[in-house]
Amino acid sequence: MGPPAVGRLNAPRPALVEIGPGGAPRVVNREEVTLVREEWRVVDRWWTEDPVDRRYFEVVLESGRNVCVYRDREAGCWFSQKA
Amino acid sequence: MVACLLIPGFELRAALRLRPRLALAPAALAPEPGEEPLLGPVTAVAETAGVTPGMRLGEALATCPSLVLVDRDPATVEREWEGVLRRLEDAGFAVDPVEQGVVVFETKGVERLYGGVRPALARALEAVGSGWDPRVGAAARRFTALAAASVARPGQTLIVAEKEEESFLEPLPLSLLPLPPDRYAELEGLGLRRLGDFAQLPQDAVAERLGVEGRNAWRLARGGRRAKVRGRKPAFELAEALAFPEAVANELTLRRALGSLLERLLARPERAGRPFRKLALAARLVDGGSWRRAVTLRDATAELARLRSALGPKLVELPGPILELRLEAVELAEHTGQQLALVEPAGEEVGVRLREGLRQVRASTGTGSVCAVVEVAPWSRIPETRALVVPRDT
Numbered sequence: 001m002g003p004p005a006v007g008r009l010n011a012p013r014p015a016l017v018e019i020g021p022g023g024a025p026r027v028v029n030r031e032e033v034t035l036v037r038e039e040w041r042v043v044d045r046w047w048t049e050d051p052v053d054r055r056y057f058e059v060v061l062e063s064g065r066n067v068c069v070y071r072d073r074e075a076g077c078w079f080s081q082k083a
Numbered sequence: 084m085v086a087c088l089l090i091p092g093f094e095l096r097a098a099l100r101l102r103p104r105l106a107l108a109p110a111a112l113a114p115e116p117g118e119e120p121l122l123g124p125v126t127a128v129a130e131t132a133g134v135t136p137g138m139r140l141g142e143a144l145a146t147c148p149s150l151v152l153v154d155r156d157p158a159t160v161e162r163e164w165e166g167v168l169r170r171l172e173d174a175g176f177a178v179d180p181v182e183q184g185v186v187v188f189e190t191k192g193v194e195r196l197y198g199g200v201r202p203a204l205a206r207a208l209e210a211v212g213s214g215w216d217p218r219v220g221a222a223a224r225r226f227t228a229l230a231a232a233s234v235a236r237p238g239q240t241l242i243v244a245e246k247e248e249e250s251f252l253e254p255l256p257l258s259l260l261p262l263p264p265d266r267y268a269e270l271e272g273l274g275l276r277r278l279g280d281f282a283q284l285p286q287d288a289v290a291e292r293l294g295v296e297g298r299n300a301w302r303l304a305r306g307g308r309r310a311k312v313r314g315r316k317p318a319f320e321l322a323e324a325l326a327f328p329e330a331v332a333n334e335l336t337l338r339r340a341l342g343s344l345l346e347r348l349l350a351r352p353e354r355a356g357r358p359f360r361k362l363a364l365a366a367r368l369v370d371g372g373s374w375r376r377a378v379t380l381r382d383a384t385a386e387l388a389r390l391r392s393a394l395g396p397k398l399v400e401l402p403g404p405i406l407e408l409r410l411e412a413v414e415l416a417e418h419t420g421q422q423l424a425l426v427e428p429a430g431e432e433v434g435v436r437l438r439e440g441l442r443q444v445r446a447s448t449g450t451g452s453v454c455a456v457v458e459v460a461p462w463s464r465i466p467e468t469r470a471l472v473v474p475r476d477t
Contacts, residue, residue: 007454007469007471007472008328008468008470008471008472009456009467009470009471009472010466010467010469010470011467012466012467042465043465044464044465050329052465079365081467082466082468083466
């Protein structure tokens with residue numbers, strides 16, 4: 001019997017993001033951003049073939065929801081994720 | 084008759100199964116990390132280039148600069164060897180494995196089935212498969228059968244009749260005897276090179292000079308004892324594995340993974356309440372090799388905490404980051420009565436209800452519907468590597 005299919009918890013999901021000045025998100029999944037609460041960078045595994053270079057933003061949307069999105073600087077795409 | 088099936092350099096052959104091209108190149112099994120730098124088995128091409136098994140690594144590389152070192156892969160070797168044994172068992176042979184690459188069995192029970200000793204041995208070779216270059220020897224005694232297999236060519240069956248045993252063993256080299264290397268040198272220094280020379284010495288003189296191991300070797304040189312071959316107990320498949328999405332080296336992560344594997348193994352219905360006597364931990368290393376450690380428990384147990392403390396320290400011996408951790412139940416003890424608790428432990432009833440609830444969910448929604456979250460690296464800065472979702476279908 002082979003090992004069961006193990007999944008990742010909290011895997012990133014592609015997000016539709018429009019950016020404003022300074023590269024911060026202005027619209028996330030067609031919803032206006034009212035506040036950028038926090039911003040940080042994660043640079044890791046630069047010594048491997050699969051390096052991680054992400055710029056995270058924790059934002060508050062128009063509806064009042066808190067969302068965390070990041071721009072993957074390796075792939076050049078945006079993702080949403082619970083950080 | 085006692086038959087011995089031999090696959091020389093089994094460890095190397097098994098490790099090369101995934102890289103068959105290397106079998107045609109000068110390659111050798113790398114020395115064990117932390118041990119003396121001596122080569123393991125070598126390929127025929129390497130042997131032609133002057134590299135021999137047991138040679139010092141530096142000397143081997145100086146002799147053959149293009150020599151490829153193959154990492155040891157104990158988990159694959161174990162799996163392939165188990166496959167060979169099972170194929171022999173499927174063909175009707177009650178096997179008694181001596182070591183990886185050497186197995187002994189009695190032909191008596193299957194001679195009528197296959198129409199004689201020779202057809203039975205041919206069936207054994209066929210069951211193993213020609214890809215392994217097996218050879219088989221048969222004789223009335225175990226050591227003679229092993230000696231016959233050692234001198235047989237790949238795919239050959241060599242049968243030694245009982246009255247010819249002595250003359251067959253006489254010209255064979257002393258290296259067939261299970262003696263430490265310094266003993267061979269000592270015997271060679273005394274001018275002894277063949278089994279026949281050694282067997283002619285007086286028993287008492289051998290025992291006085293070489294001790295117990297010398298006396299045992301002397302008996303073997305005369306053919307050894309006529310002992311019955313006892314087939315092993317049929318093996319069973321009881322194992323759980325966890326594949327990591329990325330390489331893991333952290334001890335805490337590994338301990339958590341081990342905990343999850345133990346829980347799953349304990350929940351397997353095939354165990355039927357029997358405690359574990361012997362377990363093996365195996366891992367697939369990120370660089371392609373593998374690692375395996377077996378643990379025999381002093382008292383057979385099915386207690387999670389005791390199993391954790393017995394197996395946990397083994398994880399420290401892992402030589403590098405791993406991609407998969409596997410836990411195998413090698414041997415189960417017979418079911419023994421357990422002392423019941425006078426007062427049921429707190430939370431026991433809730434646990435029983437929870438298990439029953441999960442069982443019902445699985446029954447209605449199918450496999451893979453119930454999962455457990457295993458925290459593997461809660462400190463990680465990358466959120467998706469902090470925990471894994473592992474299906475719990477038992």
